[in-house]
Amino acid sequence: MSSLLVLPQAQFFPVSYNLDRRLLSKNSSDIFRYGHFSKSLRHDDQLVHPEFTPKHVAIIMDGNRRWAKARGLPVQEGHKFITPNLKNICNVSTKLGIQVITAFAFSTENWNRSKEEVDFLMKLFEQFFEEFMRFGGVRVSVIGGRSKLPIKLQKGIELTEEATKGNKGLHLTMALNYGGKYDMLQATKSIASKVKDGLINLEDINNKLFEQELATKCAKTPDLVIRTGGEQRLSNFLLWELAYSELYFTKTLFPDFGEEPFKEAILSFQQRHRRFGGHTY
Ligand SMILES: CC(C)=CCC/C(C)=C/CC/C(C)=C/COP(=O)(O)OP(=O)(O)O
Numbered sequence: 001m002s003s004l005l006v007l008p009q010a011q012f013f014p015v016s017y018n019l020d021r022r023l024l025s026k027n028s029s030d031i032f033r034y035g036h037f038s039k040s041l042r043h044d045d046q047l048v049h050p051e052f053t054p055k056h057v058a059i060i061m062d063g064n065r066r067w068a069k070a071r072g073l074p075v076q077e078g079h080k081f082i083t084p085n086l087k088n089i090c091n092v093s094t095k096l097g098i099q100v101i102t103a104f105a106f107s108t109e110n111w112n113r114s115k116e117e118v119d120f121l122m123k124l125f126e127q128f129f130e131e132f133m134r135f136g137g138v139r140v141s142v143i144g145g146r147s148k149l150p151i152k153l154q155k156g157i158e159l160t161e162e163a164t165k166g167n168k169g170l171h172l173t174m175a176l177n178y179g180g181k182y183d184m185l186q187a188t189k190s191i192a193s194k195v196k197d198g199l200i201n202l203e204d205i206n207n208k209l210f211e212q213e214l215a216t217k218c219a220k221t222p223d224l225v226i227r228t229g230g231e232q233r234l235s236n237f238l239l240w241e242l243a244y245s246e247l248y249f250t251k252t253l254f255p256d257f258g259e260e261p262f263k264e265a266i267l268s269f270q271q272r273h274r275r276f277g278g279h280t281y
Pocket of ligand 1: 060061062064078079080081082104105106107109110121231233234235254
């Protein structure tokens with residue numbers, strides 16, 4: 001029979017702990033293995049359990065075009081939410097104790113969109129980096145092939161990375177002209193070339209060495225990946241890094257993805273049961 005205990009500090013964490021699943025452990029890895037929180041939680045700041053907040057959240061920002069079309073607006077109007085919404089997400093993330101956000105802004109395949117849309121996006125990204133150069137102690141960096149980006153944007157990225165590199169707050173990584181397949185191919189080529197030059201042996205190749213060659217270096221892999229806009233696919237995002245990430249798909253379109261839907265995603269994460277291929281309860 002399942003027994004439920006409401007902890008005494010219920011005013012802060014009105015969470016039902018299921019004793020059968022041994023949720024009383026204070027060890028977060030135990031919680032990830034054994035349990036989740038009640039679905040009935042409201043998502044006020046203090047009710048998103050800080051101890052079990054994802055450290056790294058990746059976001060596929062999809063649905064801008066549909067948002068604009070539904071309102072009879074040019075598609076560009078939907079894209080304009082990138083700066084305010086990412087600022088908002090950074091602010092909420094900082095409050096919740098999330099340390100890294102990786103946002104998918106432009107894929108290696110997105111060059112296939114119309115020239116008009118691509119040009120607009122590149123200009124928008126320029127403005128984005130100008131704004132984030134001095135925003136809330138956030139450290140900003142970029143992954144992806146930047147040599148194909150307009151020179152002015154490349155400069156803006158460099159300046160922003162330089163200006164924010166000492167920031168100790170949240171780390172925001174923008175994936176721009178990024179593709180998971182491309183990244184794994186370039187890692188493979190780099191390793192093959194080192195073997196050929198006798199710098200490493202075939203036997204030295206392992207997960208750790210491969211990860212060093214990826215754009216992210218896998219310093220912290222995403223605990224949670226969110227895709228807005230209703231599609232349920234990864235579209236070539238962080239293919240290696242997401243191996244054990246929790247996936248969260250929401251129909252909310254990116255322009256509507258504010259604080260509340262973001263916290264819903266965090267709460268969903270807190271109800272997951274992560275096993276990393278280990279035993280089940
Ligand atoms: C927030 C903002 C201004 C972002 C820029 C607009 C943009 C290009 C968003 C796409 C983000 C992305 C790479 C989603 C993957 O879907 P996909 O559409 O590349 O792939 P799919 O065809 O599989 O859906």
